[in-house]
Amino acid sequence: TNYRKKKEQFDSIFEPEIHAALVKRGERRFTHKALLGALMISMYSEEPRFHQPHQLLMALMDIDSLITKWRYNHVMLVQRMLGSSQLGTGGSSGYQYLRSTLSERYKVFIDLFNMSTFLVPRHLIPPLTEKMKCILRTHNYED
Numbered sequence: 001t002n003y004r005k006k007k008e009q010f011d012s013i014f015e016p017e018i019h020a021a022l023v024k025r026g027e028r029r030f031t032h033k034a035l036l037g038a039l040m041i042s043m044y045s046e047e048p049r050f051h052q053p054h055q056l057l058m059a060l061m062d063i064d065s066l067i068t069k070w071r072y073n074h075v076m077l078v079q080r081m082l083g084s085s086q087l088g089t090g091g092s093s094g095y096q097y098l099r100s101t102l103s104e105r106y107k108v109f110i111d112l113f114n115m116s117t118f119l120v121p122r123h124l125i126p127p128l129t130e131k132m133k134c135i136l137r138t139h140n141y142e143d
Contacts, residue, residue, distance in 0.1 A: 006117075008022075009022075009117055009118075010118070012028075012032075013039070019032040020032070026105065028110075028111055029108075029109075029110060029111055030111040038111065038112060039115060041054050041057060042054065042119075043125050044125075047128065047133075049137065057112055060108075060109045060112060061109055061112050061113060063108075063109075064109045064110075064113070068102065068106075068107065071098070071101055071102055071106070074098060075095065075098045075099050075101075079095050082094055082095065083095065
């Protein structure tokens, strides 16, 4: 079953329908095109054209991590101040509800964190062709 799940994840890169099913199940948030773009940026981050976009992806993950840390600190504060069985100040179940927000489900950029699933050894990544490098440099595509 683990093999099947891994295969489905890799197949989702090449099959938009499989990706759409993962989005529908809540396992992905990015569109298929956005995921492919993020993978391209990650795989070719050493290319000058992708330096800043790669830094942006890393910054988004940092922000997501900081939000998660803030949530955790808030959960601890609520437990300390209200206990774990008291209703929350906003009418929620309080501590129990806040604790549930620490799950992966609440990560905004979960797809960025999960991109490492698709890492392959650098020597297996095909080099960009000169034409592709030119397109990336000039934003101009001509046949």
